Amino acid sequence: MNLDGKKIILTGASSGIGKAVLAELKKYNTEIIVGDLDPEAVDTGKNCQAIACDVSQPKNIDRLFKEATKQMGQVDLFIANAGFAYFEKIHKADWKHIEKIYQVNFMAPVYAALKMKELNGDREHRTVVTASAMGKWALPGYALYSSTKAALDSFATAYRTELIDKKSVTLVYPIATKTEFFKVAADDTTPVAWPVQSPEHVARSIVKGIIKNKKSIFPSFLFRSMMALDRFIPIIRPLYLKIETYKLNKWANSRG
DSSP states (O other), X not given: OOOTTOXXXXXXOSSHHHHHHHHHHTTSSOEEEEEESOGGGXXXXXXXXXXXXXXXXXXXXXXXXXXXXXXXXXXXXXXXXXXXXXXXXXXXXXXXXXHHHHIIIIIHHHHHHHHHXXXXXXXXXXXXXXXXXXXXXOOTTOHHHHHHHHHHHHHHHHXXXXXXXXXXXXXXXXXXXXXXXHHHHSOTTOOOOSSEEOHHHHHHHHHHHHHTTOSEEOOOHHHHHHHXXXXXXXXXXXXXXXXXXXXXXXXXXXXX
Protein backbone atom coordinates (compact mmCIF):
# COMPACT_ATOMS: atom_id res chain seq x y z
CA MET A 1 0.00 0.00 0.00
CA ASN A 2 1.35 3.38 -1.02
CA LEU A 3 0.83 5.62 2.01
CA ASP A 4 0.92 8.93 0.16
CA GLY A 5 -2.53 10.50 0.15
CA LYS A 6 -4.01 7.88 2.45
CA LYS A 7 -6.67 8.69 5.05
CA ILE A 8 -5.86 6.93 8.31
CA ILE A 9 -7.42 6.17 11.69
CA LEU A 10 -4.97 5.23 14.45
CA THR A 11 -5.98 4.25 17.98
CA GLY A 12 -3.82 4.44 21.09
CA ALA A 13 -1.17 6.94 19.99
CA SER A 14 -0.47 9.00 23.11
CA SER A 15 2.42 6.74 24.13
CA GLY A 16 4.41 3.62 23.29
CA ILE A 17 4.13 1.88 19.94
CA GLY A 18 1.20 4.03 18.80
CA LYS A 19 3.12 7.25 19.42
CA ALA A 20 6.06 5.91 17.42
CA VAL A 21 3.78 4.74 14.59
CA LEU A 22 2.20 8.21 14.42
CA ALA A 23 5.66 9.76 14.07
CA GLU A 24 6.47 7.38 11.20
CA LEU A 25 3.17 8.04 9.41
CA LYS A 26 3.80 11.79 9.52
CA LYS A 27 6.76 11.27 7.18
CA TYR A 28 4.26 10.60 4.43
CA ASN A 29 1.56 12.73 2.83
CA THR A 30 -1.26 11.37 4.98
CA GLU A 31 -4.30 12.59 6.89
CA ILE A 32 -4.70 11.04 10.32
CA ILE A 33 -7.44 10.90 12.91
CA VAL A 34 -6.26 9.54 16.25
CA GLY A 35 -8.66 7.98 18.73
CA ASP A 36 -7.22 7.94 22.23
CA LEU A 37 -8.29 8.02 25.87
CA ASP A 38 -6.02 11.03 26.33
CA PRO A 39 -6.20 13.05 23.09
CA GLU A 40 -4.38 16.02 24.63
CA ALA A 41 -1.28 13.82 25.03
CA VAL A 42 -1.19 13.00 21.30
CA ASP A 43 1.40 14.82 19.18
CA THR A 44 -0.94 15.97 16.42
CA GLY A 45 0.39 18.74 14.18
CA LYS A 46 -0.34 19.22 10.48
CA ASN A 47 -2.98 16.91 8.92
CA CYS A 48 -3.50 15.11 12.22
CA GLN A 49 -6.26 15.44 14.78
CA ALA A 50 -6.92 13.56 18.01
CA ILE A 51 -10.31 12.90 19.53
CA ALA A 52 -11.31 11.19 22.77
CA CYS A 53 -12.22 7.56 22.20
CA ASP A 54 -12.69 4.63 24.56
CA VAL A 55 -12.59 1.69 22.13
CA SER A 56 -14.18 -0.67 24.65
CA GLN A 57 -17.58 0.65 23.52
CA PRO A 58 -18.78 0.12 19.91
CA LYS A 59 -20.65 3.43 19.88
CA ASN A 60 -17.32 5.20 20.35
CA ILE A 61 -15.75 3.35 17.42
CA ASP A 62 -18.81 4.21 15.33
CA ARG A 63 -18.35 7.87 16.29
CA LEU A 64 -14.65 7.67 15.38
CA PHE A 65 -15.52 6.37 11.91
CA LYS A 66 -18.24 8.97 11.50
CA GLU A 67 -15.91 11.82 12.42
CA ALA A 68 -13.14 10.47 10.19
CA THR A 69 -15.36 10.11 7.13
CA LYS A 70 -16.85 13.53 7.77
CA GLN A 71 -13.43 15.18 7.84
CA MET A 72 -11.45 13.02 5.40
CA GLY A 73 -14.16 11.64 3.12
CA GLN A 74 -12.97 8.03 3.45
CA VAL A 75 -10.79 5.73 5.55
CA ASP A 76 -8.10 3.79 3.68
CA LEU A 77 -6.18 2.46 6.65
CA PHE A 78 -7.22 1.65 10.22
CA ILE A 79 -4.44 0.87 12.69
CA ALA A 80 -5.92 -0.74 15.79
CA ASN A 81 -3.13 -0.24 18.29
CA ALA A 82 -5.03 0.50 21.51
CA GLY A 83 -4.69 -2.28 24.06
CA PHE A 84 -3.48 -3.17 27.53
CA ALA A 85 -2.41 -6.11 29.67
CA TYR A 86 -2.81 -7.52 33.15
CA PHE A 87 0.24 -9.08 34.79
CA GLU A 88 -1.12 -11.32 37.51
CA LYS A 89 -1.62 -14.68 39.11
CA ILE A 90 -5.34 -15.22 38.67
CA HIS A 91 -6.97 -16.16 42.00
CA LYS A 92 -10.66 -15.52 41.45
CA ALA A 93 -13.39 -15.51 38.84
CA ASP A 94 -14.03 -11.88 37.88
CA TRP A 95 -16.29 -11.44 34.85
CA LYS A 96 -15.77 -7.68 34.53
CA HIS A 97 -12.00 -8.14 34.70
CA ILE A 98 -12.12 -10.60 31.80
CA GLU A 99 -14.70 -8.63 29.84
CA LYS A 100 -12.73 -5.39 29.93
CA ILE A 101 -9.56 -6.79 28.36
CA TYR A 102 -11.51 -8.66 25.69
CA GLN A 103 -13.52 -5.57 24.80
CA VAL A 104 -10.38 -3.49 24.21
CA ASN A 105 -7.89 -6.06 22.90
CA PHE A 106 -10.12 -8.35 20.84
CA MET A 107 -13.63 -7.05 20.21
CA ALA A 108 -12.59 -3.50 19.26
CA PRO A 109 -10.03 -4.49 16.57
CA VAL A 110 -12.36 -7.13 15.12
CA TYR A 111 -15.24 -4.65 15.05
CA ALA A 112 -12.99 -2.09 13.35
CA ALA A 113 -11.92 -4.62 10.69
CA LEU A 114 -15.54 -5.43 9.92
CA LYS A 115 -16.44 -1.73 9.82
CA MET A 116 -13.60 -1.13 7.35
CA LYS A 117 -14.93 -3.87 5.06
CA GLU A 118 -18.46 -2.51 5.40
CA LEU A 119 -17.29 1.01 4.61
CA ASN A 120 -14.96 0.21 1.71
CA GLY A 121 -16.38 -2.94 0.12
CA ASP A 122 -13.92 -4.16 -2.53
CA ARG A 123 -12.08 -0.84 -2.68
CA GLU A 124 -8.47 -1.11 -1.54
CA HIS A 125 -8.23 -0.72 2.22
CA ARG A 126 -6.37 -2.23 5.14
CA THR A 127 -6.83 -2.91 8.84
CA VAL A 128 -3.62 -3.34 10.82
CA VAL A 129 -3.90 -4.77 14.34
CA THR A 130 -1.20 -4.73 17.00
CA ALA A 131 -1.36 -8.30 18.27
CA SER A 132 1.63 -9.69 20.20
CA ALA A 133 4.26 -12.38 20.18
CA MET A 134 2.24 -13.69 23.14
CA GLY A 135 -0.48 -14.52 20.64
CA LYS A 136 1.92 -17.20 19.40
CA TRP A 137 3.73 -18.07 22.64
CA ALA A 138 1.57 -17.36 25.70
CA LEU A 139 3.49 -16.30 28.79
CA PRO A 140 2.81 -16.94 32.50
CA GLY A 141 1.36 -13.89 34.20
CA TYR A 142 -0.32 -12.87 30.96
CA ALA A 143 -2.94 -15.60 30.62
CA LEU A 144 -5.80 -13.24 29.76
CA TYR A 145 -3.69 -10.89 27.64
CA SER A 146 -2.13 -13.76 25.69
CA SER A 147 -5.55 -15.27 25.07
CA THR A 148 -6.88 -12.02 23.56
CA LYS A 149 -3.94 -11.90 21.16
CA ALA A 150 -4.27 -15.58 20.25
CA ALA A 151 -7.96 -14.94 19.54
CA LEU A 152 -6.96 -12.15 17.14
CA ASP A 153 -4.54 -14.51 15.43
CA SER A 154 -7.26 -17.14 14.93
CA PHE A 155 -9.81 -14.59 13.76
CA ALA A 156 -7.46 -13.12 11.15
CA THR A 157 -6.42 -16.55 9.85
CA ALA A 158 -10.03 -17.59 9.29
CA TYR A 159 -11.44 -14.21 8.24
CA ARG A 160 -8.84 -13.75 5.48
CA THR A 161 -10.24 -16.82 3.70
CA GLU A 162 -13.51 -14.90 3.23
CA LEU A 163 -11.82 -11.87 1.67
CA ILE A 164 -10.91 -11.16 -1.94
CA ASP A 165 -7.82 -9.29 -0.76
CA LYS A 166 -6.29 -11.72 1.73
CA LYS A 167 -3.85 -9.09 2.93
CA SER A 168 -6.42 -6.44 3.83
CA VAL A 169 -6.12 -7.57 7.47
CA THR A 170 -2.58 -7.39 8.84
CA LEU A 171 -1.47 -8.54 12.28
CA VAL A 172 1.66 -7.32 14.05
CA TYR A 173 3.45 -9.54 16.57
CA PRO A 174 5.81 -7.37 18.66
CA ILE A 175 7.92 -8.82 21.43
CA ALA A 176 8.30 -6.93 24.71
CA THR A 177 8.70 -3.23 23.96
CA LYS A 178 10.40 -0.51 26.00
CA THR A 179 7.25 1.40 26.94
CA GLU A 180 5.01 1.86 29.98
CA PHE A 181 3.27 -1.42 29.01
CA PHE A 182 4.70 -3.53 31.83
CA LYS A 183 4.28 -0.85 34.49
CA VAL A 184 0.63 -0.39 33.52
CA ALA A 185 0.09 -4.17 33.49
CA ALA A 186 0.71 -4.31 37.24
CA ASP A 187 3.11 -1.87 38.93
CA ASP A 188 6.64 -0.48 38.93
CA THR A 189 8.05 -3.87 39.91
CA THR A 190 6.59 -5.82 36.98
CA PRO A 191 9.37 -7.89 35.39
CA VAL A 192 10.01 -7.22 31.71
CA ALA A 193 9.73 -10.21 29.41
CA TRP A 194 12.71 -11.09 27.23
CA PRO A 195 13.69 -10.18 24.51
CA VAL A 196 13.03 -6.44 24.31
CA GLN A 197 13.02 -3.87 21.50
CA SER A 198 12.21 -0.19 21.10
CA PRO A 199 8.82 1.19 20.04
CA GLU A 200 10.56 3.08 17.23
CA HIS A 201 11.86 -0.20 15.78
CA VAL A 202 8.39 -1.73 15.98
CA ALA A 203 6.86 1.34 14.32
CA ARG A 204 9.33 1.24 11.44
CA SER A 205 8.57 -2.46 10.96
CA ILE A 206 4.82 -1.77 10.94
CA VAL A 207 5.02 1.00 8.35
CA LYS A 208 7.43 -0.99 6.17
CA GLY A 209 5.10 -4.01 6.43
CA ILE A 210 2.10 -1.91 5.37
CA ILE A 211 3.96 -0.59 2.34
CA LYS A 212 5.07 -4.11 1.38
CA ASN A 213 1.51 -5.47 1.81
CA LYS A 214 2.47 -8.03 4.43
CA LYS A 215 -0.34 -9.88 6.18
CA SER A 216 1.88 -10.70 9.19
CA ILE A 217 4.57 -8.44 10.63
CA PHE A 218 7.19 -9.79 13.04
CA PRO A 219 9.39 -6.89 14.20
CA SER A 220 11.79 -9.26 16.01
CA PHE A 221 14.04 -11.48 13.91
CA LEU A 222 15.11 -13.21 17.13
CA PHE A 223 11.54 -14.24 17.98
CA ARG A 224 10.95 -15.56 14.47
CA SER A 225 14.17 -17.56 14.79
CA MET A 226 13.08 -18.94 18.18
CA MET A 227 9.75 -20.11 16.71
CA ALA A 228 11.51 -21.74 13.76
CA LEU A 229 14.13 -23.46 15.92
CA ASP A 230 11.48 -24.74 18.32
CA ARG A 231 10.10 -26.93 15.52
CA PHE A 232 13.40 -28.79 15.41
CA ILE A 233 14.58 -28.30 19.01
CA PRO A 234 11.31 -28.47 20.97
CA ILE A 235 13.02 -27.80 24.30
CA ILE A 236 13.43 -24.08 23.48
CA ARG A 237 9.88 -23.03 24.27
CA PRO A 238 9.57 -25.01 27.56
CA LEU A 239 12.86 -23.52 28.76
CA TYR A 240 11.70 -20.04 27.84
CA LEU A 241 8.42 -20.53 29.70
CA LYS A 242 10.30 -21.89 32.71
CA ILE A 243 12.40 -18.72 32.92
CA GLU A 244 9.34 -16.47 32.64
CA THR A 245 7.48 -18.57 35.25
CA TYR A 246 10.38 -18.08 37.65
CA LYS A 247 10.15 -14.30 37.13
CA LEU A 248 6.39 -14.37 37.76
CA ASN A 249 6.75 -16.38 40.97
CA LYS A 250 9.56 -14.15 42.24
CA TRP A 251 7.43 -11.07 41.57
CA ALA A 252 4.37 -12.60 43.26
CA ASN A 253 6.38 -13.64 46.33
CA SER A 254 7.86 -10.15 46.68
CA ARG A 255 4.35 -8.79 46.98
CA GLY A 256 3.49 -11.19 49.76
